[in-house]
Amino acid sequence: MRSTEYEAGTTVLVTGAAGFIGCNLVNALLARGSSVVGVDNFNDFYSPAIKRSNVADALQHKAFTLIEADICGRDAMKAALATHKPDTVVHLAAWAGVRPSLERPAVYVRNNVEGTTNLLELARALPKTRVILASSSSVYGSNNAVPFREDMNVDQPISVYAATKRACEIMAHTYHTLYGMDIWCLRFFTCYGPAQRPDLAIHRFTRLIDEGKPITVYGDGSTTRDYLYIDDCVAGVMAAMERCKGFEIINLGEEQTVRLDRLVEMLSQALGKTAKIDRQPVHPGDMLHTRADVTKARKLLGYQPHTMIEEGLKRFIGWYRKKDQS
Numbered sequence: 001m002r003s004t005e006y007e008a009g010t011t012v013l014v015t016g017a018a019g020f021i022g023c024n025l026v027n028a029l030l031a032r033g034s035s036v037v038g039v040d041n042f043n044d045f046y047s048p049a050i051k052r053s054n055v056a057d058a059l060q061h062k063a064f065t066l067i068e069a070d071i072c073g074r075d076a077m078k079a080a081l082a083t084h085k086p087d088t089v090v091h092l093a094a095w096a097g098v099r100p101s102l103e104r105p106a107v108y109v110r111n112n113v114e115g116t117t118n119l120l121e122l123a124r125a126l127p128k129t130r131v132i133l134a135s136s137s138s139v140y141g142s143n144n145a146v147p148f149r150e151d152m153n154v155d156q157p158i159s160v161y162a163a164t165k166r167a168c169e170i171m172a173h174t175y176h177t178l179y180g181m182d183i184w185c186l187r188f189f190t191c192y193g194p195a196q197r198p199d200l201a202i203h204r205f206t207r208l209i210d211e212g213k214p215i216t217v218y219g220d221g222s223t224t225r226d227y228l229y230i231d232d233c234v235a236g237v238m239a240a241m242e243r244c245k246g247f248e249i250i251n252l253g254e255e256q257t258v259r260l261d262r263l264v265e266m267l268s269q270a271l272g273k274t275a276k277i278d279r280q281p282v283h284p285g286d287m288l289h290t291r292a293d294v295t296k297a298r299k300l301l302g303y304q305p306h307t308m309i310e311e312g313l314k315r316f317i318g319w320y321r322k323k324d325q326s
């Protein structure tokens, strides 16, 4: 299907629409002419006020409908799907974050595994609807050999969050096998950019360094991450929506890694302030290294990562400063 055919008159239901990735995706979908139904329960994992401001622009748009609902709720989600009959569901709603998942495992299981199962079970009533599901690089768990490829063994997650994300992939595969649903799972690597969650390292470090407060750095700074810029993430999701057929699991990253100490240095330079470091041992649940092999994304999605960390951080800091002034 050519992308222009797909864009005309499609309806997309986005769960987690008020979150970081969700609001960026919603704005991009509206800009290209899709009708968008956003679902979010504005939970307090981080400030619901931030989530409200994330959807403020979209709410001005006629083609956007916001449904405040929990994805675990059967009636509300059934009504949302039956009313809007989306061509595609992009399922982003989840409790994200590795460290908090060790404190509240039941919340993660409920929202991530039960929520996803509820959604898949209801979506099967719409046989033509494609489902794009947000998975995570965290599923690679104790694998040490980077870059990570989709066909690696991922049976050794090292956090509750990772285990729930892997469970969602397995559930998605089950629904594809049982009912022939078209479902693609995208394994996002560490995503950053405007509207990034306040708990994630780049945002948290930026705020604390800017305020002259110490930042907690786990380990000696040699851990590395593949940081995925939000525009590349959104481009990958939109390409997956257009091409989703059958079942696939696909990495989305930049194929570039940054050491933690280098990240802190870059942020300090960009902010013109010295970081005060409170060094702590590596946190249980944290992976030492991540790096995506995006060969499959290139092949199936025509994916091409564009924004490397230097440029992405510039844009993020620009957004951060502007936000503070408004």
Ligand SMILES: NC(=O)c1ccc[n+]([C@@H]2O[C@H](COP(=O)([O-])OP(=O)(O)OC[C@H]3O[C@@H](n4cnc5c(N)ncnc54)[C@H](O)[C@@H]3O)[C@@H](O)[C@H]2O)c1
Pocket: 015, 016, 017, 018, 019, 020, 021, 022, 039, 040, 041, 042, 043, 045, 051, 069, 070, 071, 072, 091, 092, 093, 094, 095, 096, 097, 111, 115, 134, 135, 136, 137, 187, 188, 189, 190, 191, 192, 197
């Ligand atoms: N940001 C990243 O680096 C990253 C990396 C890998 C995977 N992911 C995945 O991408 C997705 C989006 O992540 P994000 O960073 O935008 O997180 P986020 O927390 O900013 O967004 C998630 C949104 O989902 C909503 N939500 C959670 N549980 C819900 C429920 N039961 N019912 C309705 N709404 C609910 C939240 O209120 C929030 O607005 C998640 O599935 C996450 O696991 C994110």
